[in-house]
Amino acid sequence: MKKKKLGAHLLLTALCLVWLTPFVLLVLQSFRGESGGQVAYAIPREWTLDNYAFLLQPESGFLRWFANTLTIALFCAVIQTIMVLSVAYALSRLRFRGRRLLMNLMLVLGMFPGFLTMIVLYYLLKLFGLTQGGAVPGLILIYTASSGLGYYIAKGFFDTIPRTLDEAARIDGATRFQVFWRIILPLAKPIVIYTVLMAFMAPWGDYVFASYVAFGAPEGYNVAVGLYRWVNTTDYQGYFTRFCAGGVVVALPITALFMALQRYYVEGVTGGAVKG
Amino acid sequence: MKQLLSALRRGDWKTRLSFVVMGFGCLAHGQWLRGLLFLGFQVVFILYMVFLGGDYLSGLRTLGQVETTRINRVTVYGDHSFLLLLYGVMTILFILAFVYTWAVSIRQCHTAQQLSHRGKRLPTARDDLASLLDEQFHKSLLALPTLGITLFTVLPILFMVLIAFTNYDHQHQPPGKLFTWVGGENFATLLTSRETPVSFRITSATEDAATLTITARNGDILTAATDDLAAAQAAAALTRTGEADFSLTEQPGGWRFEVFTPDGQTVSFAASTVIAVETPSYAYTFRQVLIWTLVWAFFATFLNYFLGMLVAMLINQRGVYLKKLWRTLLVTTIAVPQFVSLLYVSKLFAADGLVNGLLLRWGWITQPLPFWTDPTWARVTIILVNIWIGIPYVMLIATGILMNIPADLYEAARIDGASPIQTYTHITLPYMLFITGPYLLTSFTGNINNFNVIFLLSQGMPLSLDLAGNAGATDLLITWLYKMTVTDSNYKLAAVMGVMVFVVCAAVNLIVYNLIPSVRNEEGFQ
Known part of the structure; x- marks a missing residue:
């Protein structure tokens, strides 16, 4: 019995090593002083903070990208949460004509690839000057306007609150509004936090919409697009370690936030998975 | 639908007039907020259709006929297929919204008539507003998300589904060029294999050498050079009926074509260079x-x-x-x-x-x-x-x-x-x-x-x-x-x-x- 558990612990240790190695390597590379792209050794021969210092210079563009992404994420966290919770609550706890129809329509809409809408949305945004340099408000609009479609997990949570309370x-x-505001919402704190967390995190990782809307205008990039360009289109050799530093700077706060709110995330995904 | 018919049959003149003047019944029964909203919507809709909507709908038929041209260094703007389609789809969505609102307005006028007939108190504007936080709370919750989804998902998806039936690509890009309806052609491109008859055509020939253009069964086009003019001519003759097929094998110093027909005739010859011109299907x-x-x-x-x-x-x-x-x-x-x-x-x-x-x-x-x-x-x-x-x-x-x-x-x-x-x-x-x-x-x-x-x-x-x-x-x-x-x-x-x-x-x-x-x-x- 004792021996078997030793095996389990060894296996878990090995797993976690595999899981964390890329991140450790990323951090190590971000401190590397030797120039050039990738090298065949993990631990830098010369340690430096230059890569981080470079991020702080205005001409690198990184600060601008970071500010852009943060702005988008904050707005999304507020607007998207209101949208998602409104839809989820209405569909879960209110009964009205056309409810099933609405849910079926949203299910059908969700099966079209999101990027398909981009050609038209780009055109519309351009009419209002919300592309390229003005990509930040444009992206906020794109991320949040249809976010009501992602109501499933929150609805699953509302479904589990006993109806006798209402x-x-x-x-x-x-009134029904008072029931929502005074009774259900205070009980729904985990799902509110989950929704805010998801809405806040998503813009940090979006490449596809952001690159399309901000096409060709570095001042409108988010961090994903900016750093992607550092490793894939411009001078890759010179920018690799800077990409690593940028990646660390972006990943640290997001990871910390996620870890702090992990409990709510787990509650959200498990609830959502179980209840659809 | 049933409710509309019963409103027409059993409604009094106020309700019946509401079929033409939206919200008239509500106004006549003192529900001024509902009545004015319905009437206002109708006025906006009629103005829109008269001044813009009609043109947009007719533009849907052809997606534009006048190309943008340059005359004496001045650009003369023609039709813009993209905008015509976009505005057309918007107009259709607007018409659908209007028809729905129209039906709702008649139902409400009819209800107002029935309630006042029975001597009951009608909901006032204040009641209507209050109900948005109670009986009608779902409308308050869903209004903004639904608007967002309609504009940012439904409209673009409808538009793109329609684009699938046009020839909108880099050769037909507005505003310079127009695009138009092509039916199911794009679906055919993606779903059905091209089946073309195999053909060998001699494009140039000297005394003993020839260049051939070959169309393969799957539509690929190859060019090949050969020293064997006689065999190339025979191959061209064999493929004239459109029933022949061929195989291509690599061999030292080049390639070998083998052309054969269903009734057993074959020709084969060596080619020094073979270039596939077209991309695969x-x-x-x-x-x-x-x-x-x-x-x-x-x-x-x-x-x-x-x-x-x-x-x-x-x-x-x-x-x-x-x-x-x-x-x-x-x-x-x-x-x-x-x-x-x-x-x-x-x-x-x-x-x-x-x-x-x-x-x-x-x-x-x-x-x-x-x-x-x-x-x-x-x-x-x-x-x-x-x-x-x-x-x-x-x-x-x-x-x-x-x-x-x-x-x-x-x-x-x-x-x-x-x-x-x-x-x-x-x-x-x-x-x-x-x-x-x-x-x-x-x-x-x-x-x-x-x-x-x-x-x-x-x-x-x-x-x-x-x-x-x-x-x-x-x-x-x-x-x-x-x-x-x-x-x-x-x-x-x-x-x-x-x-x-x-x-x-x-x-x-x-x-x-x-x-x-x-x-x-x-x-x-x-």
Whole structure:
């Protein structure tokens, strides 16, 4: 019995090593002083902070990208949460004509690839000057406008709150709005935090929409597009270690935030998976 | 519909007049807020249709006829197909909204009539506003999201579905050029193989040498040079009926063509150079990409599912220390933004990456391993890297569910002498599958559309000469769609692809919906 558990611990240690190695390597590379692209050794021969210092220079563009992404993420966190929770609550706890129809329509819409809409949206955004340099408000609009479609997980959560609560409050004379605001929402704190967390994190990783909307205008990039260009189109050899530094700077706060709120994330995904 | 008819039959003159003047009945009964809103909407609609909508609708028929031209260095703007189609779709949506509102207005006028007939108090404007937070609360909640979805999803999707039936591509780009309706031509391009009769044509000939243009069965066009003029002429003669076929084999110093007809005549000759002029067909490429998309989605979903479940069970075992630490460490791949982790891993496995670098330095290999350059290697690498990304999700989900399995089930199994494997296949797995049915479904369709993993790791590379439209061996339908849009400006085929992705997802959903009961169970917990 004792021996078997030793095996399990060894296996877990090995797994975690594999899982973390790329991140450790990324951090090591970000401190590498030797120039050039990738090298055949993991630990830098010369340690430096130059790569991080480069990020702080205005001409690198990184600060601008970071600010862009942060702005987008903050706006998304607010607007998207309102959208998602509204839809989820209405579909979960209110009964009205056309509810099933609406849910089926949204299911069908969700099966079209999101990028398909981009050609038209780009055109519309361009009309209002919300592309290239003005990509930040444009992207906020794109991310949030249709975000009501992603209501499933929040609805799954609302579904699990007992209906007797609503009924008791209704008998006491509360309006449906009061039931939502005073009774259900305070109970739904985990799913609110989950929704905010997801809405805040998504813009940090989006490449496809951001690159299309901000095409050719570095001042409109988000971090994903900017750093992608550092490793894939411009002078890759010179920018590799800087990419690593940028990656660390972006990943650290996001990872920390995620870890801090991990409990809510777990609650969200497990609830969503179980209840659809 | 029934309500409209009964309103027409039983309504008084106020209700009947509401069929023409929207909201008249409400106004006549003192519901000024509703009445004015309906009337205002009608006025806006009529003005819109008279001044703009009519033109937009008629523009839909041809998508424009006057091209933009330059006369004496002055650009004379003609029609703009893109805008005509866009405004046309908007107008249709607006008309639908109007018809719906019209029906609602008549119903409300009729209700107002019935209520006042029975001597009941009609809801006033104040009541109407108050009801938006009570009986009509769903309208307040859904108004903004629905508007957003209509403008940013429904309108663009309708537009793009229509684009699939036009010839909008880089040769037909407004405002310079027009595009127009072509019916199902694009679907035919993507779905049916080209079948052309084989033909050998001599394009130039000297005394003893000839250049040939050859059309193959699948539509490819080859050019070849040969020293054997007589044989080339014979081949040209054989293929004139359109029934002949040919084979092409490589041989020392060049190539050998063999032309044969169904009735047994053959001609063969050697060619020094053979150049394939045309890219392969979209139909073939589409099939290849579709197959890989499904294979990928299958592995990405189920491999992660089973491995993730195993890891969860490993950590869940009694006697394993530091459960929380293991989970937290594994979850880092969810926390770190994918463009950081995946881009770095993509570089890690590159030809000049650390993995190849170390293996070379240790002398285990003499050539860099072709992680991203060989089709099979690239596909396997992607699936493996995706395990790294995907296991933690499944592990988190599985952990909670596994702990919910009633312990007495396991107890009973143990007493009956079941082996661990039997316990797993008869208790754990069925329970997990039942509970996580919806997750598996969303995960499968999510993987079909998993742009990030493919694009950040391999960009769909390696490219292949066998595939059309810049498609590579690891391209999914969705990344191919992206390339068609961004690189090729081939909007018409991109639109068809979008429709095909929808068809695939819908098919998967329908099948699963009918197989797994827990997907349907909406109110089980209420």
